[in-house]
Amino acid sequence: MTPKKRAxxxxxxxxxxxxxxxxxxxxxxxxxxxxxxxxxxxxxSEWTRDNPEVATRYPxxxxxxxxxxxxxxxxxxxxxxxxxxxxxxxxxxxxGSSGGFPLATDLxxxxxxPEIVFEGQTFVFAGEMTYGPIHAxxxxxxxxxxxxxxVVNRRTDFVVIGTLAANDWCQSAFGALVEEVVQxxxxxxxxxxxxxxxxxxxxx
Numbered sequence: 001m002t003p004k005k006r007a008x009x010x011x012x013x014x015x016x017x018x019x020x021x022x023x024x025x026x027x028x029x030x031x032x033x034x035x036x037x038x039x040x041x042x043x044x045s046e047w048t049r050d051n052p053e054v055a056t057r058y059p060x061x062x063x064x065x066x067x068x069x070x071x072x073x074x075x076x077x078x079x080x081x082x083x084x085x086x087x088x089x090x091x092x093x094x095x096g097s098s099g100g101f102p103l104a105t106d107l108x109x110x111x112x113x114p115e116i117v118f119e120g121q122t123f124v125f126a127g128e129m130t131y132g133p134i135h136a137x138x139x140x141x142x143x144x145x146x147x148x149x150x151v152v153n154r155r156t157d158f159v160v161i162g163t164l165a166a167n168d169w170c171q172s173a174f175g176a177l178v179e180e181v182v183q184x185x186x187x188x189x190x191x192x193x194x195x196x197x198x199x200x201x202x203x204x
Contacts, residue, residue, distance in 0.1 A: 019054030027088045036085045038076045045071055058197045059091060059130040059163060087132045108182055110192045116202035119145030122155045126177050127162030129196055152180045156191050163196040
């Protein structure tokens with residue numbers, strides 16, 4: 001890689017990092033009064049459209065996708081506001097003192113990432129999901145013809161690890177679940193472990 005190309009990549013990454021920081025600032029401003037109004041949601045939607053370089057990057061792409069779906073009918077109802085507020089809280093809480101998103105590390109992710117099929121497959125979600133509460137992720141799978149369970153077993157096809165999993169995941173609440181996956185794999189059960197980013201990329 002030439003120095004010029006490398007400098008260009010670093011410049012682009014700085015713009016994205018600055019954009020993500022700006023997004024988090026907007027999100028925290030929206031949550032300041034504990035509610036999300038239609039005007040605030042509209043402002044966030046406009047921001048994602050005005051900043052495509054950032055809005056196509058994880059996890060800003062989740063927010064952009066959610067807002068696009070919300071405004072398909074041109075308005076935000078009470079249920080949508082509640083779900084959006086939950087998602088914004090996840091994003092705001094995800095930023096550590098360093099300003100970045102604490103991502104899951106050293107997890108037994110399946111490599112290369114497998115193709116995700118939804119219909120007829122059984123999913124287990126682990127950790128904190130940027131997409132929203134686990135029940136919202138499970139609802140998405142059911143709508144796409146999949147099934148969801150809260151424990152790993154021989155029926156499990158995919159385990160989705162939330163992006164906001166703590167770095168010390170082995171000490172966390174879902175560490176035992178991940179260990180179970182490892183045990184089942186050692187017995188020849190083909191359970192795929194995928195990141196939330198890979199899962200969301202497969203959503204229609």
